Every structure is written in structure tokens, then in C-alpha cells.
Amino acid sequence: MKAGDGESDHYCWERAEDMTTARLGYKLDPEHLRGSYDDAIPSAAKFYTSSGYSDEPLWIAAWLYRATVEEYYLKYIVDNAVSLGGTGCAVREFSWDNKMMEFKFSKQRCLASRAQYYTRNLTNIRNVTISVFHVGFESWYKRIEPNPNILYRALAGGPNDKDEFFDDRSNYEQTEATTSGTAPLVGPFCKLQAVSGNSGYHQGLPKLYHKPPQA
Numbered sequence: 001m002k003a004g005d006g007e008s009d010h011y012c013w014e015r016a017e018d019m020t021t022a023r024l025g026y027k028l029d030p031e032h033l034r035g036s037y038d039d040a041i042p043s044a045a046k047f048y049t050s051s052g053y054s055d056e057p058l059w060i061a062a063w064l065y066r067a068t069v070e071e072y073y074l075k076y077i078v079d080n081a082v083s084l085g086g087t088g089c090a091v092r093e094f095s096w097d098n099k100m101m102e103f104k105f106s107k108q109r110c111l112a113s114r115a116q117y118y119t120r121n122l123t124n125i126r127n128v129t130i131s132v133f134h135v136g137f138e139s140w141y142k143r144i145e146p147n148p149n150i151l152y153r154a155l156a157g158g159p160n161d162k163d164e165f166f167d168d169r170s171n172y173e174q175t176e177a178t179t180s181g182t183a184p185l186v187g188p189f190c191k192l193q194a195v196s197g198n199s200g201y202h203q204g205l206p207k208l209y210h211k212p213p214q215a
């Protein structure tokens with residue numbers, strides 16, 4: 001299932017609760033296959049280009065078998081693992097586009113015995129401009145209304161390939177805060193918090209939770 005349109009949704013700067021515009025919905029499954037979903041839905045190709053869907057059924061079946069212990073899901077894996085490419089392949093990453101690693105891990109629990117690439121080129125995550133990119137703390141760009149939300153500790157898109165940053169609401173590729181952009185920082189920050197002795201925050205940011213007012 002896919003909902004919405006990547007272009008129009010990115011230009012809609014409002015909370016999901018306040019959206020009143022129509023949103024497109026697409027249904028895709030093995031019984032009603034239209035080929036690669038980004039061929040069937042061109043608007044998706046710019047954001048999430050798919051290399052195939054064969055990993056999803058195996059991954060889902062492995063987790064459902066683990067959760068329910070129903071033989072139906074195990075039989076599905078046995079009958080389809082070879083044809084769907086779940087055996088004998090060298091998998092080097094677990095991503096939204098390739099879940100074969102998680103399929104192998106959940107099915108065989110032998111991730112430690114397989115050579116995986118844990119290192120990547122660090123250049124892309126270095127802040128070479130030594131700049132901080134905050135969205136929501138300044139004036140609401142080209143509008144006079146106050147911003148209804150301030151998203152603390154989120155990461156905006158940041159500089160482009162020429163190391164330039166344009167602080168413009170219409171330039172969502174650089175100014176929008178996304179879960180995919182923020183997610184890689186969650187693990188390192190949690191680790192730093194753990195090794196620091198859980199001593200709390202020292203960045204002058206407001207607390208996420210506040211005590212309720214006294215009656």
C-alpha cells in the first residue's frame with residue numbers, strides 16, 4: 001500500500017491532523033502485480049526506487065512464523081525461498097529496499113557467522129561546514145503566522161553536493177526534517193548518553209517532559 005504523492009506532500013507544511021486535501025492511495029500485492037511499483041507509480045521513483053518485492057514476502061513470512069508458529073508460514077518459506085532469491089546470496093546491508101539480511105537473521109539466527117559490512121564512507125555524515133541547521137526556531141519563513149510546531153532534536157536535510165545550504169521553506173530537500181535523515185543519529189546519541197553515565201542533557205535545550213502545574 002502506498003498513500004500520498006511525494007511532490008505535493010513535501011510542499012504541504014502542516015500537521016497530518018490538519019490536512020484536508022485528498023490523498024492518493026495505491027494497492028500492490030503479488031496477486032495484482034504491475035511490475036516494479038516505481039514503474040507503476042512514477043511519482044514514487046524519485047523518492048524510493050524499488051529493486052524488487054521478493055524480499056518482503058520472505059521476511060514477513062519468517063516473522064509471522066516466529067510469532068505464530070503456524071506451519072503455513074514455514075511452508076511458504078520452504079516452497080519459495082529459492083525462487084524468491086532467499087538462499088545462496090551475499091547480502092551486505094539491511095535497508096528498506098533489501099530485507100534479505102533480516103530474513104536470514106530471523107530465519108536462521110546466524111547473523112554473527114556471516115561477514116557483513118559495518119563500515120561505510122564517513123564523508124557523507126561529516127558536518128564539513130561546521131554549521132547547525134535548525135528548522136522552526138526562526139521566523140516562519142515567508143509567512144506571518146507563528147509556526148505551530150517546533151521539532152526539537154530533529155535533523156534537517158543539510159547542505160547540497162556543493163556544500164551550500166539555502167534556508168527556504170520551498171527547498172524541502174534541505175530544510176525538511178525527516179525520520180530517514182534523523183534515524184542514523186539515534187543509535188550514536190543513545191550510546192553517548194549511556195557511556196556518559198546518564199548524566200542528562202547539557203545543551204541548553206528544553207526538556208521534552210514537564211511536570212504538570214500544581215493545583
